[in-house]
Each structure stands twice: as C-alpha cells, then as structure tokens.
Amino acid sequence: MSLEWRSRPVSLAWSNPVAWWWSLLTLVSGVNIAVWFTLYRELAEHPAKGLGDAPGIGLMLVLCAAYVFGCAFRSLLPRADVQRICLFDTWLSSVTVGRSVATVAELGFAAQWAIILYQLGTMTGAQTVVNVAWVIVPLILIAECFSWYAVLTTHYLGNAIENSIWAVAFFLVGIALCRLLPEFHGPVRWAFIIAILGVAGYLAFLMTVDVPMYLSRWRAELAEGSKLLHPLEGLRDASTRWVVTHDIAEWKDEIIWMSLYFSMAVWASLALCVCYSLEDHLLRYRTEAPIASGPSRTAPVAHHAIAATGPAHMRQN
Numbered sequence: 600m601s602l603e604w605r606s607r608p609v610s611l612a613w614s615n616p617v618a619w620w621w622s623l624l625t626l627v628s629g630v631n632i633a634v635w636f637t638l639y640r641e642l643a644e645h646p647a648k649g650l651g652d653a654p655g656i657g658l659m660l661v662l663c664a665a666y667v668f669g670c671a672f673r674s675l676l677p678r679a680d681v682q683r684i685c686l687f688d689t690w691l692s693s694v695t696v697g698r699s700v701a702t703v704a705e706l707g708f709a710a711q712w713a714i715i716l717y718q719l720g721t722m723t724g725a726q727t728v729v730n731v732a733w734v735i736v737p738l739i740l741i742a743e744c745f746s747w748y749a750v751l752t753t754h755y756l757g758n759a760i761e762n763s764i765w766a767v768a769f770f771l772v773g774i775a776l777c778r779l780l781p782e783f784h785g786p787v788r789w790a791f792i793i794a795i796l797g798v799a800g801y802l803a804f805l806m807t808v809d810v811p812m813y814l815s816r817w818r819a820e821l822a823e824g825s826k827l828l829h830p831l832e833g834l835r836d837a838s839t840r841w842v843v844t845h846d847i848a849e850w851k852d853e854i855i856w857m858s859l860y861f862s863m864a865v866w867a868s869l870a871l872c873v874c875y876s877l878e879d880h881l882l883r884y885r886t887e888a889p890i891a892s893g894p895s896r897t898a899p900v901a902h903h904a905i906a907a908t909g910p911a912h913m914r915q916n
Contacts, residue, residue: 617845620854621677621686624861628671631865635660635667638869642876659714659875662707666868669704670861673697678841679853680750681758681816685841694837698750702743708864709739709768711871716775718875722882723782731775738768751833755820759813766805773798787884790874797867809856 613619642656678685678697685692713735720728742764749757776795780788828836844850874881 615845616847617686617850620850620858621674624674624677624858627862628674628865631667631862631869632671634869635664638663638872642872655714656872656876659711659872662711662714663868663872665707666704666711667865669700669707670865672700673704674857674861677850677853677857679850680746680837681753681755682849683837683840683842684844684849686843686845688841688843692841692843693839694750694841695834698747698837702746705743706736706739708868709736711868712772715871715875716772718878719779719881720775722878723779723885725775725778725782727778728775731771734771735768738764738771742768748830750837751830752827753825753833754827755813755817759810759817762805762810762813766802766810769798769801773802782886783881783884784886785884787881797863804856804859812852 639660643660676685676687676689676692676697678692678694680694680698683694690696713732716728716732716735720726720732742761745757745761745764747757749755749761773795776791776798780791780795783791
C-alpha cells in the first residue's frame with residue numbers, strides 16, 4: 600500500500616488541497632471512533648442508572664459500529680465508484696471492497712432508524728411511526744441494489760435512482776418525526792425539531808445537488824454515446840481497476856457529499872444510540888401517560904432486514 604501523494608510533478612504533498620481534505624476526513628473519523636468507544640463503555644460495559652439498560656442497546660451499538668467504522672474506512676481510502684478513482688494505490692481502494700463496506704454500513708444506519716422509530720412508535724401508540732419503521736430498511740435495500748447496478752455498469756442513472764430512494768426514505772422519517780412532535784414536550788420535542796430540520800436539510804441537498812449531479816452525468820453519457828459495461832464485466836473491472844489521482848478537478852464534485860456524509864451522518868448514527876438508551880427518560884416528557892400497560896422497550900426490525908446487517912435477538916410486543 601503506497602501512501603505517497605503521486606500527483607503530477609508536485610514536490611510538496613501539502614500544496615495539494617486534496618491532501619488537506621483527506622486529512623480533515625481522517626481526523627473527523629478518528630474522533631468519531633473515539634466517541635463510539637466512549638458510548639460503548641458507558642452504555643454496554645458500565646451502564647449508568649437509567650442509561651444503557653434498554654433491551655437491544657447492544658444491537659444498536661453494533662449497527663452504529665458498522666456505520667462509524669465503515670465511514671472511517673471510506674474516509675481513509677476515498678474512492679469515486681463509477682469513475683474508479685481513488686487516492687492510494689492499494690487493492691483496498693478497489694470499488695468492490697469500498698462498495699461492499701458501504702453497503703453493510705448503510706444498511707446498519709437504516710436499521711438504526713427503523714429500531715428507534717419502532718421504539719418511539721410503540722411507546723406513543725403512533726401507528727404511522729411504526730409503519731414507517733417497517734419500510735425503511737426494505738427501501739434502503741432497494742437503493743443498494745441500484746447503487747451496485749451503477750457501480751457494475753458505470754451507469755449514473757442508477758446513482759440518481761439510489762439517492763432518490765434515500766430521499767423517499769428520509770421524507771418518511773421526517774413524517775414520522777412530525778407525527779411524534781405532539782407526543783412529547785420540553786427538550787425531547789426540541790430534539791425532534793432539530794432532527795426534522797436536519798432531515799429537511801438532507802432532503803434539500805439530495806434534490807438540489809446530489810441527484811441533479813448524477814442526472815447531469817447520465818445525460819453527458821448519453822450525449823457521448825458511452826458504452827455501458829455488462830454486470831459481470833463490470834464486477835471484474837471494479838475489482839481490478841483503480842485510477843490514482845490527486846487532481847482537485849477530479850474530486851471537487853465528490854468532496855461536498857463525502858465531507859457531509861462522513862461527518863454529520865455519522866454523528867446522527869451516534870446520536871441514535873444515545874436516544875435509544877434514554878427510553879425511560881423519554882417517558883418523563885410524554886404529553887400524556889403511556890397507554891400501553893406493559894413495557895414497549897424492544898424495537899424489532901423485520902427479520903430479513905436485520906439478516907442483512909447481522910444476527911439479532913429481540914423481543915416483540
């Protein structure tokens with residue numbers, strides 16, 4: 600594995616803005632990993648009273664780890680999948696490896712949302728929220744299929760559809776969070792408002808920046824008459840070909856979404872673990888007494904969805 604900045608005849612690596620961007624990504628990822636280990640120690644190994652005793656917190660931490668460490672790996676070895684470009688000359692920079700890591704990480708993130716929404720939906724008796732919880736992971740599974748289609752065929756339309764499905768999934772998440780607003784008061788309601796604003800910002804980015812970027816690339820492909828790869832040919836190509844480049848012109852369109860994805864999205868994943876562990880505390884901020892007579896402490900996810908991210912043993916109401 601070569602970590603040299605072998606861009607054109609440039610003698611000083613730090614004169615390249617891509618080097619500064621990569622350094623920032625790795626720094627943020629290191630902090631994120633440290634935060635995850637802190638959460639693991641506080642919530643799993645030495646839970647405080649009322650913290651970390653929610654059934655399923657171990658699964659939430661595992662799903663979060665898949666996302667935190669997966670994004671850290673992709674920060675350390677960035678690559679643009681369809682273009683086959685990367686920063687370092689190593690087989691770990693192959694698109695097949697990177698996309699596989701991303702798939703596991705993103706399914707873990709989606710499962711976290713499904714679990715937390717199920718928890719909140721059953722706690723409040725909000726069936727709309729429960730219904731959204733059940734469809735999140737299947738939607739992201741479909742999105743991952745389109746992502747792999749784009750990677751294997753080099754067809755940018757697959758990326759546009761993938762990110763459109765992410766937009767649909769988080770539009771539903773936003774609806775679920777809005778439904779929960781009247782169920783809580785105080786700091787919990789404000790936390791939901793912040794989350795809703797975050798989701799709104801994410802949707803705005805997808806629909807005004809990300810999806811249009813991929814559609815623009817797709818139209819350029821059509822204009823140039825580019826030949827798509829057969830999936831099997833694409834699998835071989837994605838596994839064996841990577842182009843090392845440190846040219847800012849090659850990376851400028853990737854820098855924005857990668858920077859947001861490997862920072863703010865990871866912080867959301869970490870926050871979901873904290874939120875899930877505070878179940879008993881959330882009950883104190885209910886606008887009315889819980890209807891259910893028994894505890895609604897476990898948030899199951901569809902068995903086929905969890906199977907995609909790892910084994911789980913959870914109780915259902």
